[in-house]
Amino acid sequence: MGKLARKVAMVGAGMCKFGRNFPEKRNPDMWIDAWLDAVDKTDNGIEPKDIDACYVGNYSSDLFNHQGHLGPQMANLVGLTPKPAARFEGACASSGIALRQAVLAIASGVHDVVAVAGVECMTEQPTVNVTDVLATASDSLFEYPAGATFPGLYGTLASAHFKKYGTTAEDLMRVGIKNHENGAENPYAQMQQSIKDLMDSKRAKYEKQGRDIPEWEDEFDFLKSSSNPIIAYPLRLFDCSLITDGAACIFLTAEDVARDFTDEPIWIAGTGQGSAALSLHDRDSLTSFIATREASKQAYEMAGIKPRDVQIAEVHDCFTIAEILAMEDLGFYEKGKAVDAIKEGESKLDGALPINTSGGLKSKGHPVGATGAAQAVEIFKQMRGIAERNRQVKFDVETALTHNLGGSGGTCVVTVYQK
Amino acid sequence: MSENEKSFTIESYLEYIRNKKLMGSRCKECGATYVPVRKLCTECNTANMEWVEMSGKGKLAAFTSITVGTPYFVEKGYDRKNPYCFSVIELEEGPMVSGQLVGVNESEPDTIKIGTPLKATFLETDIKGETKVDLGFEPL
Ligand SMILES: [Zn+2]
Numbered sequence: 001m002g003k004l005a006r007k008v009a010m011v012g013a014g015m016c017k018f019g020r021n022f023p024e025k026r027n028p029d030m031w032i033d034a035w036l037d038a039v040d041k042t043d044n045g046i047e048p049k050d051i052d053a054c055y056v057g058n059y060s061s062d063l064f065n066h067q068g069h070l071g072p073q074m075a076n077l078v079g080l081t082p083k084p085a086a087r088f089e090g091a092c093a094s095s096g097i098a099l100r101q102a103v104l105a106i107a108s109g110v111h112d113v114v115a116v117a118g119v120e121c122m123t124e125q126p127t128v129n130v131t132d133v134l135a136t137a138s139d140s141l142f143e144y145p146a147g148a149t150f151p152g153l154y155g156t157l158a159s160a161h162f163k164k165y166g167t168t169a170e171d172l173m174r175v176g177i178k179n180h181e182n183g184a185e186n187p188y189a190q191m192q193q194s195i196k197d198l199m200d201s202k203r204a205k206y207e208k209q210g211r212d213i214p215e216w217e218d219e220f221d222f223l224k225s226s227s228n229p230i231i232a233y234p235l236r237l238f239d240c241s242l243i244t245d246g247a248a249c250i251f252l253t254a255e256d257v258a259r260d261f262t263d264e265p266i267w268i269a270g271t272g273q274g275s276a277a278l279s280l281h282d283r284d285s286l287t288s289f290i291a292t293r294e295a296s297k298q299a300y301e302m303a304g305i306k307p308r309d310v311q312i313a314e315v316h317d318c319f320t321i322a323e324i325l326a327m328e329d330l331g332f333y334e335k336g337k338a339v340d341a342i343k344e345g346e347s348k349l350d351g352a353l354p355i356n357t358s359g360g361l362k363s364k365g366h367p368v369g370a371t372g373a374a375q376a377v378e379i380f381k382q383m384r385g386i387a388e389r390n391r392q393v394k395f396d397v398e399t400a401l402t403h404n405l406g407g408s409g410g411t412c413v414v415t416v417y418q419k
Numbered sequence: 420m421s422e423n424e425k426s427f428t429i430e431s432y433l434e435y436i437r438n439k440k441l442m443g444s445r446c447k448e449c450g451a452t453y454v455p456v457r458k459l460c461t462e463c464n465t466a467n468m469e470w471v472e473m474s475g476k477g478k479l480a481a482f483t484s485i486t487v488g489t490p491y492f493v494e495k496g497y498d499r500k501n502p503y504c505f506s507v508i509e510l511e512e513g514p515m516v517s518g519q520l521v522g523v524n525e526s527e528p529d530t531i532k533i534g535t536p537l538k539a540t541f542l543e544t545d546i547k548g549e550t551k552v553d554l555g556f557e558p559l
Contacts, residue, residue: 132490139517141429142455145553146517147485147492147505155483156507163481163533229499233484233528281507281515286481 003302004107007255009265010417012042013380014249015373018365019190021245022123027061027070028077030247031119035078038249041380043262046251048079050260052111055102056087057095057118059369063133065124074117089369091137092318094118095248096372096404096413100271102252103415112257116250118373122243130243134368137407139279151240153280153408154319155232160286161321162234165336169234173223174342175320176238176362182349183359185391190244190365195219202227239320244365248373250380266383269399270305270416272298278410291412292329292403299401300331303416307331310353310416311397312382314375316405317360323347326403327355330414349391357382357391372404372413379417427458427468437552439541441475443514444468454514473512475539476559482506482520484528495544502526508537508556522557 014037016030025033039046054075061067075085088098095118102114122130134150143153161167176195183189184197193201199222206213216222228236251261258265274294277283284290300306307330315330317323327338332353341347347355358364358378361371379400381387400417425431427444432455435442443454449463454473459466483506485492486499497503504520519542523531535558542555 128490131487135489143505143517144489145491146555147489147497147503147519148517149485149487149489149505151487152483152485152505155485156481156505159483159533160481229486230484230502231487232505233502235483279517280481281517286507 004103004268005109006107008103008106008268009253009255009258010250010268010376010380011253011258011261011265012038012046012251013377014038014041015188015377016247017188018244018246018367018374020123022121025245027065027067027119027121027247028073030121030245031074031117031249032077034117034247034249038251042251043264044260046261051080051083051113051115053083053105054078054080054085054115054117055098056085057098057116057369057372058087059089059091059094059120059137060133061119061121063136064120064122070119074119078115080115090411091406092316092366092368092371093404093406093411093413094369094372096402096415097273097411099250099252099372099376099415100273100413103268103271106252106254112254114252116252116373117247118370119247120367120369121245122367123245127243137410142281143279149232150408151232151235151319154321155235156280157286157325157408158234158321161324164287165339167324167339169224170220171324171339171342172234172239172320173220175317175323176223177219178342178348179317179356179360179362182357182391183363185389186359186364187388189359189363190242191359191363195222195238235319235321241318241361241366244367246365246367246370246374248370248377250373250376264384264419266380267418268415269418270299270301270303272296272302272414274298274412276410278407280408287325288335289325289329289405289409289412291409292326292405292414295412295414296330296403299414299416303418305399305416309399310401311395311399312354312357312379312393313401313403314358314360314378315355315403316371317356317362318366318405320362322405323355323360326405330401330403349393354393357387357393372402375402375404376415383417383419425470427456429455432456436541436554439552441473441539441554442470443473443512445471452512452514454510454512454516473510473539477508477510477537477556479520479531479533479535479537480507480509480515481533482531484525484531494546504528504531506556516554519553519555520557521555
């Protein structure tokens, strides 16, 4: 497997506030916000004249916003016309792919500096349409007529994991509780509330309405109650990520010019990408993603590291079960053992291997095509020691990883970052 | 048209489903079986297939009970109070397929067990004067 022909650095990264931003903010508005945030976080500044190309990750502006051809549109908004600009699509891994393609273009010598965008505006559509647009990332021919929804596909994978490894609904809930705790510390997150905060606000609402105040013993009691209905057994509402509008921006440069922009470049030490059949029924396993195993193998080899060398990771928790699958398929834990580590608190902010310090897709939000780039933004902040509020990890991060999954595991991009 | 003249396309496979037959393709070179049908064998990279009918028997590999369904299933009458099961079935011939799981208690999904022996059933739905046929499975 290959090495990059020359080193590539991340010199700046930023994002807009994630949330239900439409109609106050649409893709062009959110992208400009993300761009300005990334320029602000580039130590020596960066200008359009420094940039050679714009790579845009977006899943489905066609169906969400009746707008295709985002590459030149996004480039123009930040003064990059007439430089090359293109959109990359791989469902929820779209901007992970854009980032990887930018790395490869810089390593090849064609470009020295690339701006990577991730943009998605989902709430222009009502929820039922959003669900239907997302379903086009699964197999339309055979899974869809059998009733598959996205939560349904992950519920199906969860049922197989429960059966094979004895994983339980409580194990899933621990992932959600942890990610909401982290998201509460992220001012860019859509849902800046822990599950306990949510319980308090529900109680307050019931009191105000003069209704009986629910007596939940703890978070698990709340998460097993009718306040957290089943969406696709065994997944409940709080096992699912959010419907989100958002944008993120990453500046990547060749080694030769990185220090024009910062004294502290973060190196893209490894990049890998894998694929799999769209349909679950055509896969080798219902409890593991082959695309994740492949992408991570490539990324580890390129970086010359082992899974145990990773100190923090942003993984693709589109559903709580997906975070567990990622922890196993990335090689952090043996199959079936991630839940024990979660129970011990290892993936918490103060644990041995903090995962999704940003709040993850679960709490930060999941504007599908922007997610991969937004994961890199969190890694940038953690490695620079500039994560907001109380979510900066307490040790110096030398090696970090992002895991960006498309659809129900048809695409995966894994990136390893080093100082 | 006789079976062996039928092209190995999605439409041929769906036409069999509409006629309530679960058919696959078997590679004449290496014996690999594909359901849904494929023309190209990705085990041995040849395109030398024959149609084979599946017994329709298999076992439940994984499933979910869905309360917030697709527009198609909402049109079929499913909702939060009346959920449906999406499932992956391992056929006795080896391949896995997707199908709706019926004849189970969808509202009590804890009672549904992975590994349960199943058989194929063809589910008819009348939508706007047209009868649709979808592959489903039910306990043996
Ligand atoms: Zn063959």
